[in-house]
Amino acid sequence: MSELTLKTITELREGFRGGEFSAREIAEAFNAAVVAGRSLNAYTVETPELALEAADAADRDRTTNSLKPLSGIPLGIKDLFATVGVDSTSGSNILKGFKPTYESTVSGNLKAAGAGMLGKLNMDEFAMGSSNETSAYGPVNSPWKRNDGGNAALTPGGSSGGSAAAVSAGLAPGVTGTDTGGSIRQPAAFTGISGIKPTYGRCSRWGIVAFASSLDQAGPMARTVRDCAIMLEAMAGFDPKDATSLNMPVPQWEAGLTTDLRGKKVGIPKEYRIDGVPPEINAIWDQGIEWLKDAGAEVVQISLPHTKYALPTYYIIAPAEASSNLARYDGVRYGLRDMPQGGNLDAMYAATRAAGFGAEVKRRIMIGTYVLSAGFYDAYFTKAQKVRTLIKRDFAEAFKQCDLILTPTAPSAAFGLNEKMSDPLAMYLNDVFAVPASLAGLPAMSVPGGLDSQGLPLGIHLIGRELDEQGVLNAGLAIEERAGFTHRPKRWW
Numbered sequence: 066m067s068e069l070t071l072k073t074i075t076e077l078r079e080g081f082r083g084g085e086f087s088a089r090e091i092a093e094a095f096n097a098a099v100v101a102g103r104s105l106n107a108y109t110v111e112t113p114e115l116a117l118e119a120a121d122a123a124d125r126d127r128t129t130n131s132l133k134p135l136s137g138i139p140l141g142i143k144d145l146f147a148t149v150g151v152d153s154t155s156g157s158n159i160l161k162g163f164k165p166t167y168e169s170t171v172s173g174n175l176k177a178a179g180a181g182m183l184g185k186l187n188m189d190e191f192a193m194g195s196s197n198e199t200s201a202y203g204p205v206n207s208p209w210k211r212n213d214g215g216n217a218a219l220t221p222g223g224s225s226g227g228s229a230a231a232v233s234a235g236l237a238p239g240v241t242g243t244d245t246g247g248s249i250r251q252p253a254a255f256t257g258i259s260g261i262k263p264t265y266g267r268c269s270r271w272g273i274v275a276f277a278s279s280l281d282q283a284g285p286m287a288r289t290v291r292d293c294a295i296m297l298e299a300m301a302g303f304d305p306k307d308a309t310s311l312n313m314p315v316p317q318w319e320a321g322l323t324t325d326l327r328g329k330k331v332g333i334p335k336e337y338r339i340d341g342v343p344p345e346i347n348a349i350w351d352q353g354i355e356w357l358k359d360a361g362a363e364v365v366q367i368s369l370p371h372t373k374y375a376l377p378t379y380y381i382i383a384p385a386e387a388s389s390n391l392a393r394y395d396g397v398r399y400g401l402r403d404m405p406q407g408g409n410l411d412a413m414y415a416a417t418r419a420a421g422f423g424a425e426v427k428r429r430i431m432i433g434t435y436v437l438s439a440g441f442y443d444a445y446f447t448k449a450q451k452v453r454t455l456i457k458r459d460f461a462e463a464f465k466q467c468d469l470i471l472t473p474t475a476p477s478a479a480f481g482l483n484e485k486m487s488d489p490l491a492m493y494l495n496d497v498f499a500v501p502a503s504l505a506g507l508p509a510m511s512v513p514g515g516l517d518s519q520g521l522p523l524g525i526h527l528i529g530r531e532l533d534e535q536g537v538l539n540a541g542l543a544i545e546e547r548a549g550f551t552h553r554p555k556r557w558w
Contacts, residue, residue, distance in 0.1 A: 088137035119181030133179030159421025169272025187227030197226025212520035222252025247499025254524025265506030269304030327361030332467035388433030474524030
């Protein structure tokens with residue numbers, strides 16, 4: 066493996082601009098890494114020619130002193146983002162072979178900033194999953210292994226599992242992810258990288274295949290907090306094509322980075338001390354508290370009383386919105402069409418959706434359709450929306466006492482593939498710490514804190530006030546510097 070694939074975005078940017086290596090050398094190194102790492106199943110489509118094309122443009126721009134913010138940096142793009150002329154399937158059979166004639170705003174912004182594309186990254190089908198096992202392309206293998214001497218395949222988390230595995234394994238220096246209920250933060254924690262979900266509306270949702278429209282938000286995943294800040298600056302911005310896009314300037318998050326947290330208060334919610342969580346999770350949380358104190362922050366105890374209702378609320382609202390969004394996949398306009406011989410239009414709808422959707426997507430469509438039905442709308446969906454308002458109010462009250470909130474990212478380290486697929490409820494519990502911030506639309510980030518007794522990464526989770534990505538990034542950087550997390554998975558693939 067080339068030494069270039071071990072570098073961060075920051076290091077690649079500085080080395081390229083300083084003339085230590087060319088953009089083409091960077092692209093060739095990562096293209097080779099993508100091929101070498103195919104057994105991880107992180108990529109669904111490889112686009113080496115697009116990475117080289119952007120690299121050659123960057124090399125030309127360097128000679129004319131007209132470099133862009135991400136010139137020379139090749140990235141992986143989650144398969145949920147529409148990319149013109151390149152398969153964009155959302156990890157589903159129903160969209161296999163679909164090549165959009167348009168580009169998502171976020172991936173378009175990254176291209177405009179000079180980034181190249183290494184390929185499309187594997188994911189849970191339509192972003193519905195926490196382990197990347199619902200993908201029509203098969204599960205992604207985490208590059209990490211337990212240190213027990215066994216060879217059990219582990220999940221990289223989900224739904225952005227391919228994204229997380231690619232960064233952790235050195236198959237991309239940075240990637241896009243999407244987060245509906247934790248799908249950037251949980252896989253980041255499982256694979257020892259950083260990932261941030263910005264405030265809802267910071268990044269345009271236009272051209273991102275919708276799961277739950279009031280929750281979905283794009284964000285970056287990379288090796289370091291600084292790299293995430295660099296990427297987020299390029300990804301974010303107002304988009305008139307997205308009615309939920311925030312019409313405000315993009316801050317200079319990288320320039321604003323600091324680890325001096327003097328004057329900041331960090332809240333520790335008592336409701337996140339959950340029975341049955343492994344002691345190592347609470348231990349890394351406590352360690353994170355000490356690191357933030359060392360950075361100058363004051364720690365205060367807070368309460369988020371409706372936290373216990375967050376998960377059931379999420380699993381009513383998200384499937385309800387999914388059942389509506391996925392109604393468009395009917396075999397009429399694009400994607401798979403399965404027409405039974407002698408069948409009518411209704412038969413085509415049924416056959417197409419039966420063949421095209423996987424079991425988890427069908428489960429969530431059925432749950433969503435049920436809670437939206439005439440007899441149950443008020444009993445379930447309306448009540449869930451009211452509880453969501455209470456959860457948002459809890460955060461608003463908490464932020465009167467503190468500037469940031471610190472929690473664990475996930476209730477465990479990475480688990481084995483096939484360990485939880487037979488128990489959907491156990492799988493849904495993976496999002497227990499991440500979901501509340503999603504329901505409230507708040508910026509939240511996971512940074513690696515250390516390893517558990519099996520040698521697997523554990524993440525620390527930061528939640529900030531609406532629009533305070535800077536505060537979240539600064540606290541993340543403070544933890545990153547004190548944790549000194551330099552662990553990498555052993556190369557076995």
